[in-house]
Amino acid sequence: MAFTLVDAQKGKAVRVALKADFFEKALNSPFVQKRKQGIPPQDIEPEIANPLVEKILKMPEENFLEIGDIFDFEVKKGKAVFTAKKCTKCGELTFVNKLRVLEDGSEVCIPCSGYKE
Numbered sequence: 108m109a110f111t112l113v114d115a116q117k118g119k120a121v122r123v124a125l126k127a128d129f130f131e132k133a134l135n136s137p138f139v140q141k142r143k144q145g146i147p148p149q150d151i152e153p154e155i156a157n158p159l160v161e162k163i164l165k166m167p168e169e170n171f172l173e174i175g176d177i178f179d180f181e182v183k184k185g186k187a188v189f190t191a192k193k194c195t196k197c198g199e200l201t202f203v204n205k206l207r208v209l210e211d212g213s214e215v216c217i218p219c220s221g222y223k224e
């Protein structure tokens with residue numbers, strides 16, 4: 108499991124991956140065992156969840172993270188959209204650039220529109 112962290116202002120990025128053995132151990136933790144039984148995270152006793160969180164917060168990064176070299180990363184400049192409207196069908200709050208207009212003029216979210224995107 109890996110992700111790329113981007114510093115949009117400096118145009119730099121770094122790839123960070125969870126170390127496989129750490130990830131494997133995490134999947135065997137009592138917390139994940141409970142999740143596997145279908146227990147929602149908020150219903151798992153804090154006595155189980157909290158020590159795990161504490162442990163990770165105190166753990167040196169190199170014990171569980173593979174941190175790659177920093178590389179150049181160009182962030183596509185698009186105007187950020189901060190206006191949202193409710194889908195007229197399902198009521199889901201949707202960013203206006205993701206709303207689709209139906210033949211009758213109503214604005215709906217993508218799933219409700221039937222369009223792929």
Ligand SMILES: [Zn+2]
Pocket residue numbers: 194195196197198199215216217218219220
């Ligand atoms: Zn909708």
